[in-house]
Amino acid sequence: MVNSKENETRPRNRRQNTPREKWSERVIQISRVTKVCKGGKKLSFRAVVVIGNENGQVGLGVGKADDVVMAITKAITDARRSIIKIFLTKTKTLPHVITGRFGACEVFIKPASQGTGVIAGSSIRTVLELAGVKNISAKQLGSDNLLNNAHATLTALKNLKNPAIAAAERNLPIERFYS
Missing domain, CATH: 3.30.160.20 (Double Stranded RNA Binding Domain)
Structure with missing residues (x-):
């Protein structure tokens, strides 16, 4: 028989006790x-x-x-x-300009300074806000299909470079991107 004292110290369900991320x-x-x-x-x-x-x-x-x-x-x-997973800078924007295509939709996304907010339309705005981007300017070109624009935004975000590489290309210190 198992000691009852051991059972009291061990949690019944470990998954339930771990803190879950807010999605x-x-x-x-x-x-x-x-x-x-x-x-x-x-x-x-x-x-x-x-x-x-x-x-x-x-x-x-x-x-x-x-x-x-x-x-x-x-x-x-x-x-x-x-x-x-995408890389965000300390001002909650992207490290460089990106574009994405899906079908007849093309998305142009560029970083903005702190306090700008999310300047984007339709599904692009939703994708960027849920990704945690706070300062951005985006433009959708071509078709205005919501699903294809969301796919084009994700395609653009997949093309995002690591901030260390983006800083090296622009001859800037990495501290400028991260705090």
Whole structure:
């Protein structure tokens, strides 16, 4: 028989006791989609969701289901699988100018000085805010499709260089980026 004193000191569920990171999630788009079958049209819903911890991690997910709640749940699960990590400077902006393309959408994102805020439209703004970016200026070119613009923003963020490399290219000390 196991000593009861040992059981009292060991936590029952270690996962439950660990502090969890705070993740925010926002629904960008919910659309009704139909599929033509032999018996008629089948209605379902598509949800596009962005999740982020507002500290340099962000993900995008798409889910389809017969009802809206299940579509959002599937989209959140999909977004958790596609999380990327980005580098932020001490002023909560990006170290250099980046561009991203997805389909007919092109996104141009450039860093801004402290106090500027997030100057961006539609889904680009949502992705950048959930990533934790506070000072940025962005422009979307081409198509205004919400899903493709969100994908283009994530593509641009994946092209982000390490701040040490960006500082070396611009002949600046790394301390200028980080505090």
